[in-house]
Amino acid sequence: MKKLLLTLALFAVTQSMTAQEITLDKIYSGYYRGKGIAGITSMKNGENYLVIEQGGIAKYSYKTSQKDGNLVDGQFESYDFSDDESKIILLKESExxxxxxxxxxxxxxxxxxxxxxxxxxxxxxxxxxxxxxxxKIAFVSENNLFYQDLTTGKITQITKNGAKNNILNGLADWVYEEEFGHARLYEWTKNSDAIVFVKLIETEVPEIYIPIYGKSLYPTELRYKYPKAGEKNAVASAHIYRLEGAKTMDINLDHVKNYYIPNVIQTSSADEMVLITSQRTQNASDILKINTKTGAAQKLFTETDPQWVDTDNVTLEFLEDNSFLWGSERDGNRHLYWYDKDGKLKKQVTKGNWEVTDYYGYNPKSKEIYVQTTEKGSINKVVSKINIENGKSQLISNTEGSNSASFSKNYNYFIETSSTAAKPYTFVLKDGNGKTVKELQNNNDQLQKLKADQFVEKEFITISNEAGDQMNAWVMKPKNFDKNKKYPVFMYQYSGPGSQQVSNSWDNGNAIWFNHLVQKGYIVACVDGRGTGYKGAKFKKITYMNLGKYEIEDQIAAAKWLGNQSYVDKTRIGIFGWSFGGYMTSLAMTKGADVFKAGIAVAPVTNWRYYDSVYTERFMRTPQENADGYDKNSPTTYANLLKGKFLLIHGTADDNVHFQNSMEFSEALIQNKKQFEFMAYPDKNHGIYGGQTRPQLYQKMTDFILKNL
Incomplete structure (x- = not known):
């Protein structure tokens, strides 16, 4: 009996110790999973909002925050209303x-x-x-555009030339979707009498093929059009289909920059539409007003920039009188500008050494716009309302952390989603002036579990680079941190153009894994160097034509700064990144070989010649124009410099950053007699997930760090 009691006591102690640690098993079992509110949408009356729940689409009152039953019963992935809310479209299943x-x-x-x-x-x-x-409802099927009459059920085919890997109607190809951020390239006119759409002919675009191994005797193949930097892109054209007479007319764009047509936007006028077009260099975009009766195109204005216009981050909102708001970085920060209906600038609406990061809408009664900004510091996002006539501004969200809003249609209420690096997401119902009505959801349980397991918070600091810029950074130190000890440092970064990893916001992903590493005795740090976002256009765009040059200089400078701290072992600094971050890790382990002892590069670009045209040329121009920019910033060029322990990871079916990148870099390392580790994930895409893939991946990375750093 005594032996049994002793065994039970030892088991209890073991369980207690385990309960005080963040483990990979806990992370991937869902133990720390947070809660959210799905599908928040305001109804037209501004008095009710909808969310997706287990039993269907639930209807709630803003005023009382009480549930008024289900609008629709059943389980759906997503939904969307008609403008008058008489009908709803429900996504039942998707692939x-x-x-x-x-x-x-x-x-x-x-x-x-x-x-x-x-x-x-x-x-x-x-x-x-x-x-x-x-x-009616329009849709795309097999690259052709259709519409269905919702009274008779009749389906009308608008285009007939659509074909896979050849012609797309009203639909983005791979590169448009990936880099302009959306798949739909058509829009109804305000009075429902016509559809304006973009046609992409990708016949001459080079094709990529990816072997799919699966479980079949012979591998199959994924083939699709992928324009790499400097190669041919799809030929874009714009068209109008008028329902009466079932006629299609071409829109003549010969007089404007028409290489890309990334946006089709409905205006407040019944017979007008707006197209945003761009030249290949993406440093000038034309904003065009299209007469949908005649097909005539009128240029409202051209947005230009010495480096690039963010063609993937367009803000264009038409007000009731058909004047419009436009987002631009022309004064050095991203702000909103107000134009009249003919494209004449009325005024700059927002000003200051901060940026507008999101636009939520306009209240015609109060003449106020609702925006998310960095006015409380570049690592924070706050929500404000601003009168477009007198400029009066009122902050209506929390003053720190990451705050976003979903407004009622009448702007009398909004649901604020907020977090900080130390506090997981909360969902709070507020009135139009920012006064709390009710907390709808918090994640206190998640936080309590993490704190019970010795979760540590990020410490925000700034680090100077060699140019004298103050780079935002965070550091995570062990719970029992001793300034008299020497700790190894594991650096994480992404570093891509306009990105941000140093943000005062909750991270349900890597941050919990980083805590696991901190508990193993590592300091984990992250630095946003030149090229990253929310610190102005100059800081972001200095990397133009030399993507990777200043970014890696700043990561090396940050590593040296960390290494000079009395509590850091400068001989044990490692680095990790995914995608662009994998590219940076590859550069760090070669160009920064004397600084970094170990590195993990996941799905890295290793030569910008292999990446897509729209993204790469936005920042680098073409290889034909800028060969040095491509070659001098490729880690493959510096494969001979590798010294430390290097783990290269890639999914074989990555449709975004092709497996070819890691193959080329591996060959360069091999030919330079460099030893490294390589893990290929069969049939996995850029995200490398599915089944037990993520747990296996993070265990492998953890073991590599424990062994080599």
Whole structure:
């Protein structure tokens, strides 16, 4: 009996010790998983909002925050209303294609009659969209554009030349979707009498093929069009389909910059549409007003920049009188500008040494816009309302951390989603002036579990680079930190153009793994160097034509600064990154070989010649124009410099950063007699996940760090 009691006591102690640690098993079991609110949408009356719950789409009152039952019963992945809220489209099931695009099966429910019909007779479609009068819904099927009459059920085919890897109508190709950020390239006119769409002919775009190993006897193949830097892109053209007469007319864009047509935007006028077009260099974009009756195109203005215009981050909002708000970095920070309906600048609406990071809407009654900004510091995001006529501004969110908002249609309420690096997400219902009505959801349980397991918070600091810039950084130190000891340092970064990793916000991903490493005795640090975002255009765009040069200089400078701290062992500094961050890790282990002892590069670009045209040329121009910029900033060029322990990881079916990148870098390392570790994940894409993949991946990276750092 005594032996049994002793065994039980030892077991209890072991369990107690385990409970005070953050483990990989706990991370990937979902033990620390947080809670959220899905599908928040305001109803047109401004008095109710909807969320997706287990039993369906639930309706809540803003005023009382009480549930008023379900608007729709059942389980759906997502939903969207017609403008008048008489109908709702429900995504029943989906199959992903690329990052944004997917094939989906949809039902359309008439909320007055209760009648439900299947879109496209139940066959999968892409990008369905209600006409503004709710009588029809357009969609894309097999690269052709259609619309379905919701009264008769009749389906009308608008285009007939769509074909895989050849012609797309109203739909983005791979590179448009990935780099301009959306898949739909069509829009209804305000009065529902026409559809303006972009056609992409990708016949001459080079094709990439990826072997898919699966479990079949012979591997299969994924083939799609992928324009690499300097190669041919899809030929873009714009067209108008008028429902009356079922006629399609071309829009003549010969007089404007028309290499790319990334945006089709509805205006407040019944017979007008706006196209945003760009030249290949992406340092000038034309904003065009299209007469949808005649097809005539009028240039409203051209946005230019010495380096690049952010064609993937467009803010264009039309007000009731068809004047519009436009986001621009022309004064050195991203701010909003107000134009009249003919493209004449009325005024700059926001000003200051901070940036507008999101736009939520405009209240015509109060003449106020609602925006997210960095006015409380570049690592924070706050929400404000600003009168566009007199400039009066009012902060309506928390003053620190990362805060975003989902507003009621009348702007009398909003649901604030907020977090800090030390506090997980909370969802709070507030009135239009920022006064709390009710906390709807918090993640106190998640935080308590983490704190019980010795979770440590990030410490925010700044580190100077060689140019004298103060770079934002965070550091995580062991719980029992002793300034008289020497600690190894594990650095994490991404570093891509306009990105941000040093943010006062909660991280449900790597931050918990970093805590696991901290408990193993490491200091974990992250530095946002030149090229990253929210510190102004000059800081972000200095990397132009030399992508990777200043970024790696800053990571090396940061590592040296950390190494000079009395509590850091400068001989034990490691670095880790994914995608662009993997690229930086590869440079760190070669150009920074004397500073970094170990590095993990996941899915890295290793030669910008292998990456897509839109992204790469935005920052580098083409290889034909800037060969040195490509070659002098490729880690492959410096493979002979590798000294430390290096782990290279890539998914074989990565459609974004192709496996070819790691193959080329590996060959360069091999030919320079360099020893390194390489892990290939069969049939995994850029995210490297599925089944037990992520637990295995993070265990492998953890073991590598413990062994080599």
């Amino acid at each position: 992903p294609i690329y990052r944004h695009s997917f094939l989906g099966k949809f039902d359309i429910k008439d909320l007055k009659s209760g009648k439900v019909i299947s879109l496209n007779d139940g066959k999968p479609v892409q990008e369905p969209r209600f006409s503004p009068d709710a009588s």
